[in-house]
Amino acid sequence: MLKVIAQDFIRHDSLDLVRPLYAELVAKTRLEPACISYDLHVDQKDPGHFVFIETWPDRAALDAHCQTEHFRRLVPQIDRFQTQKGTFLLMDVFSSR
Amino acid sequence: MLKVIAQDFIRHDSLDLVRPLYAELVAKTRLEPACISYDLHVDQKDPGHFVFIETWPDRAALDAHCQTEHFRRLVPQIDRFQTQKGTFLLMDVFSSR
Numbered sequence: 001m002l003k004v005i006a007q008d009f010i011r012h013d014s015l016d017l018v019r020p021l022y023a024e025l026v027a028k029t030r031l032e033p034a035c036i037s038y039d040l041h042v043d044q045k046d047p048g049h050f051v052f053i054e055t056w057p058d059r060a061a062l063d064a065h066c067q068t069e070h071f072r073r074l075v076p077q078i079d080r081f082q083t084q085k086g087t088f089l090l091m092d093v094f095s096s097r
Numbered sequence: 098m099l100k101v102i103a104q105d106f107i108r109h110d111s112l113d114l115v116r117p118l119y120a121e122l123v124a125k126t127r128l129e130p131a132c133i134s135y136d137l138h139v140d141q142k143d144p145g146h147f148v149f150i151e152t153w154p155d156r157a158a159l160d161a162h163c164q165t166e167h168f169r170r171l172v173p174q175i176d177r178f179q180t181q182k183g184t185f186l187l188m189d190v191f192s193s194r
Contacts, residue, residue, distance in 0.1 A: 003150070005150075022191060026191070041189060042099050045187070053150055085162055089148065090141045091141060092141060093136070094147065
């Protein structure tokens, strides 16, 4: 199982324009058959700091997500309002062994 | 609902010492009555980069977690092997309104 944290940094004067784009991205992504979870959060200290926590079965499913119509259409629209480049972190579940 | 991302950076020569401490911390925290979820992950690019994704009902529950016997005993033991100070991020669930 693949866990992903993706972080976006959005201009505070553009939040009302970006929220509907995020809402559509979340709704459409959750309909992808391979999507296990896709949850969006906002930093309590910064309303322009958005944090996705995602669960995918594997890297192929994540790559397929990045090729969907909704991802390719919505992410560039969101990115126009970035204050800095987004980050992402790919993680495995911890094992004590 | 409160979502938390807590990140630790551990010396690569100490991972075998730290893993059992993390395993105990996860197991004991999941037994806390207020804990909704408490999952630990490892960065695919850095085996010393540990990432907790936590869900608590509210800030009071998180604060109570930080006062538990297991947290106060285990976290300082883990922190002895840090390469840099840990970070944490408190988040609200995204709302499109």
